[in-house]
Amino acid sequence: MTTLTSLVDVSSDSFRRNAEAFDDQRRSIAQARAAAVAGGDERARKRHADRGKLTARRRVYRLLDPGTPFMEIGQLAAHDVYDQSVPSAALVTGIGVVGGRPVMVFANDATVKGGTYFPLGVAKHLRAQDVARENGLPCVYLVDSGGVYLPLQEDLFPGEHHLGRMFRNIAEMSALGLPQIAAVMGSCTAGGAYVPAMCDETVIVRGNGTVFLGGPQLVRAATGEVVDAQTLGGADLHTRVTGVADHLAENDEHALDMVRDIVRRSGARPVAPPPQAPRPPLYDPAELAGIVSAGLREHIPAREILARLLDGSEFTEYRARYGPTIVCGTGHVGGYPVGVVINDGVLFPESAQKAANFIELCVQRDLPLLFLHNINGFMVGAEYEADGITKHGAKLVNAVSCAAVPKFSLVIGGSYGAGNFAMCGRSMGPRLMAMWPSARSTVVGAEQTATVMALIRGDQLAKEGKTLSPQEEEAIKRPIIETYERQSTPLYFAARLWVDAVVDPTDTREWLALSLAMAADAPRQDTRFGVFRM
Template sequence: MTGAASMADEGAAIGRGYERHSEAVDTARRTAIAGGPADAVARHRARGKLTARERISHLLDPGTPFMEIGQLAAHDVYDDAVPSAGIITGIGMVEGRLAMVMANDATVKGGTYYPLTVKKQIRAQNIARENGLASIYLVDSGGAFLPMQEDIFPDEHHFGRIFRNIAEMSSMGLPQIAAVMGSCTAGGAYIPAMCDETVIVRGTGTIFLGGPQLVQAATGVVVDAETLGGADVHTASSAVADHLAQDDHHAIALVRAVVARKPAQPLPAPPLPPREPLHPASGMAALIPSDGRLRIPGRDILERLLDAGCLDEYRARYGQTIICGTGAIGGYPVGIVMNDGVLFSQSAQKATNFVELCCQRDVPLLFLHDISGFMVGQEYEADGIARHGAKLVNAVSTARVPKFSLLIGGSYGAGNFAMCGRAFGPRLMGMWPNARTSVMGGEQAATVLSLVREAQLHKAGRSFSEEDRRTFEAPVRDAYERASHPVYAAARLWVDAVIDPEDTREWLTLALAMAAASPKQETRFGVFRM
């Protein structure tokens, strides 16, 4: 067999492996986009209402992209199906300005808030705050899902945080605009009541702290929803709403008019001439090994991601298991921190220094994860690998340049922390369909736990055969594989999106453009243990 034929066969095998990885993601996406069941959609339309995704489509400037956040949220998490956690959130252009759009999906359990609905909306608000975006709320919700109230109502990052965020962002001069296009009940009534300006649709929009049933239970008075809190009440009597709309289309036009009062703010032009990558991005998936234990060829990925494939590498000959350097994506400068093997002390020190340089020069950071963790062993512990790793975690934690994180392979344990995992404040975090994340790999976890089990049995004077070991380890591996999958992670909002490799460059270009328009922040590092 010739070398060329061997490479072709290997490439075909890799492609098949990637298709297997992405199949579950594609299924979850179709479920999310479909929204609620067909009968719920039919009832929604019978009331003359657009669906949540249709509302967003009409709201956005024609021909502009929509960067959806949390599309797979709540997938297979609850006993009930709650596609996209019952709320569509994402970033789009409205009247020439970037805005965070949050649209309740009333076809999903009447738009009621599950715990992940709350988490998703707060995540969207945090992105809006950090990037200086206006927030637009397309409200159509029955309020909190009462059977799970203890996971929705009382805590610091539960329902009340949504309203606090509205107040704080308004105080920062970030527009808060609501359109009430359906129910807006109980605590949810504070969304339109607290926004800077509010539109309400006649005949379908209602706002009340207590619905007709609660009013009857509390006071004995029987009243219908329109009389209690309809559009005429709130535009003519209560002044909770500012603008009366005749239907969804009219409401969207009014929202766009409110946004248009401030001058358009187009995304800043890239400071460098955009150039195509060295190789087409369409070839990215072919670089992903079928076996997730094999390392992804990082430099080949960069040739398909960076403008002209160019990386001005930092300390290329030192700490070679991590690649650091500056390049550009779509003409926007970016500092790359990319794994190329397990992290050693030298790797951590090199990356720490590079993060410092990017902060000093105000260059955004992109972390590309393919990491099993830090090197372990007596020699490395004695060399202070925990101290050197802590320097990198410190630098990543306190860096105030825009940070973006993308899992292209594994992202395990402390390696995830050092590479700007979710806890370390990336402005956006994505994951490829082949990527995996957990405290450690399933194989390692199964081995560690079986060794612990063997020691326990040995202490009790009992045996632990090879068959016992296999029986014990199999469910551990299965559980770790399920919980480390991108759909599992995205369903719980551990990442903002699952991104196909060929779409990565476009996704990052929009992210970097958005960051270029956001307010600058000064970095102050903590104490580095020397």
């Protein structure tokens, strides 16, 4: 094991410029985060409070053990996606601790469009259920939703990964022995009524909680019957007559206390302590903002990043002299062991082979994997094709795809094209994935894409005996660059749930430690690799 030594001059002009540029990027994330946390407008929040109801986030924090963290998933979902504001996709999801046990929490935000499900709200719900299943977490549903957002029904109802998948997931996780617990704290309408009806144990709040397949308006339209919401599907009916709910609560606080008690006696596993005492790095993580180059134009030194993330800045490197453009090795974060793969340049054949071999070792030793992206992709050109870059890159993608140990992915710089796949991008199944505020990701870099498109047009004109003028070239390139730059940002990615969070460098160790703690005692799977082409 080696103690990493930093060579960064924190008093230099470049460090200061980088830190200032990073602060600008932080501000845009902070503004979006504040809008997400606020929820609905002031009028909607007042109407919610007048009914004696806590907001979605207050419910979550009232549920969790005092002083414990809440690891939110998809906080920035739906930001600037729809033609109307839908903060956090009208749903709060994340991992917290209840009665000493890690759980996945779902809380509809009824101050946002009545807590109705937009397409990204369904996608966020399903994503959180996937994380819960993979990590063996009980699920707690704090239900307060008007059902689907009907104007977008075609994007919500008929598909394999639409609304019905939520209920299938509840049934399957219950069958796996993962407790499914609901508290009906407001409306629970139409298909959404199946959430409490399918859970193992359900609480309902007197006066506010309702469960029905068709609300009063639909009943009147379909049958002519006039009935109020509480008579149709209120707490008294469902605890005394139907048995849809098991426990009657007098208010939100009472319901949350009941849920806490249910979780405590559910048999869920407690939070796993780290195998060794956590230690801070030797270098301040706050310095990371000055190390990451403004605009990602300069090299980001891999070992400087690790020196500020790993416990005690200690790192045991694997094949340090071979394939040096990718750095692999083991260390600890928050006392939990982890195998680290971090880019230190473009991927060559030998660096791809080295990383694939390292992943095999981590699987054999049952070590979680952390991928830190800063990658333009694989090296291209006739020489490297002849050296088998495609074949060796495929080995790495194979290893990343099949490794069944917990995998976590963080984009700290760029993450482009096939390099994203090789570094366990979203399509490769990381248990959680995040980006730093300065990070960027597209299929190819904006400049490269624009240049390629201009070259293609130039070649077409050359066949006609014409040339591409500088003005025409600029007219081709500028819109492409602007579009790619807008679509490459962390806020754009997080709004569409392509990453689970945007994490600040100073908070990265906490995010990683919570991720590793969540997975420490999760159900294990056997790994079988596909065929490696030799």
